[in-house]
Amino acid sequence: MSMGKILVADDDVNIADLLRMYLEKEGYEVTLAQDGEEALQKFNADTPDMVLLDVMMPKLDGWQTCREIRKKSDCPIIMITAKGETFDKVLGLELGADDYVVKPFDAKEIVARIKAVLRRTGKPCSENSVKEVSYEKLVVNMTKYELKVDGKVVDTPPKELELLYHLASNPNRVYTRDQLLDEVWGFEYYGDSRTVDVHVKRLREKLEGVSEQWNLKTVWGVGYKFEVKE
Numbered sequence: 001m002s003m004g005k006i007l008v009a010d011d012d013v014n015i016a017d018l019l020r021m022y023l024e025k026e027g028y029e030v031t032l033a034q035d036g037e038e039a040l041q042k043f044n045a046d047t048p049d050m051v052l053l054d055v056m057m058p059k060l061d062g063w064q065t066c067r068e069i070r071k072k073s074d075c076p077i078i079m080i081t082a083k084g085e086t087f088d089k090v091l092g093l094e095l096g097a098d099d100y101v102v103k104p105f106d107a108k109e110i111v112a113r114i115k116a117v118l119r120r121t122g123k124p125c126s127e128n129s130v131k132e133v134s135y136e137k138l139v140v141n142m143t144k145y146e147l148k149v150d151g152k153v154v155d156t157p158p159k160e161l162e163l164l165y166h167l168a169s170n171p172n173r174v175y176t177r178d179q180l181l182d183e184v185w186g187f188e189y190y191g192d193s194r195t196v197d198v199h200v201k202r203l204r205e206k207l208e209g210v211s212e213q214w215n216l217k218t219v220w221g222v223g224y225k226f227e228v229k230e
Contacts (some may be wrong), residue, residue, distance in 0.1 A: 003027040004049035004118070009039035009065065010080060011057050015103065015214040019052065024112075035062025040068055048075065049115055053097075063095060070096040074142060076117045080105075091159045094195075096158040098185075111133045120183070133168045133173045135228065136213045148204070154206050159185070163199050167216065167226035176223040200224055 006028045010016045013034070020030040031046050033039035035057045043051065052067065055062040066077055079100040098117045101110050131142040139148040142165050147156040158166075166184050167175065175183075177193035185195075204216055217227040 003030065004160040005029045005046060006050045006052065006114070007031050007033065007039060007042055007046065007048040008052045009036065009057060009062070010052070011031040011035060012054070015054075015080075019110070026111050028114075034058075036062070036065035036068075039065050040210055043069060043073075043075075050118060051077045052110075052114075053077060053079050055079055066091055066095045068095055072145075074108060074121070074158065074162070076121045078110075078113060078117060090161055093158075094159065096162075131165075133165060135168065136211045138168075138207070138210065138214065146218060149206060149210055156206065157202075160199050163196070164203055164216075164226075167224065168214075169215075169227050171228040174219045174222055174225045180223065196224070 003026060006023055008016055008019045008023075008030060009032075010019070011034045016034070020032060023030050031042050031048065033042050035058045039051070039057075040060070042048075053062040054066055061104045062066070062079055066079070069075060069077060074096075076098045077096065079097045080098060080103060082103045098121065099113055101113055117140070123214075131141050139146075140159070140161065141148070146159060147154045147157060147161055147164070153175045163180065163184050166180070167173075169176065177196040180196050181193060200216060207216060213229050215227045217225055219225055
């Protein structure tokens with residue numbers, strides 16, 4: 001039985017073949033692409049359960065390819081970067097990547113990271129069940145990647161939507177910024193946690209005064225929670 005379908009996009013043929021060998025040994029079906037444009041074509045054709053994206057690729061780089069995939073899918077994405085390259089974690093967070101690995105990597109490490117991301121995201125992107133949470137005048141649909149506020153669709157970036165869904169799926173639970181970075185973004189992020197504050201601020205601008213039944217609340221000195229009145 002297949003463990004799932006993985007799209008590997010890397011212009012280094014040796015690295016791509018090595019990844020395919022590792023992953024097929026673990027039971028995954030693997031499709032290869034050598035540039036960003038080919039990766040998008042194969043993504044649309046094959047509907048993979050996970051995408052591994054090299055940062056530096058011809059035609060479309062990994063960042064651009066990640067951005068295009070995120071416009072239409074919440075399929076898990078792991079970025080691949082060469083040792084010594086500048087990897088902008090904040091940019092990765094903003095674009096919606098779920099994790100990253102650095103070349104040269106150990107086979108066991110990359111397989112473990114793939115399994116961890118698939119566990120954390122809860123399901124492959126090819127699954128058809130609806131992933132949605134709703135409250136008075138608020139619907140967050142992760143299947144369509146759509147936010148409805150008071151019956152109207154509100155244009156919302158993927159990470160804002162994922163953050164809101166995570167909080168709203170666990171009402172009245174308090175999360176620290178580090179917990180949210182780990183559970184929503186998935187990076188081992190040791191830098192400035194203000195990324196979360198920025199996303200919460202943008203969400204509040206969209207949700208301000210919509211309902212008295214729920215609220216995106218700051219818990220001073222701790223973090224945030226989606227507060228729902230009992």
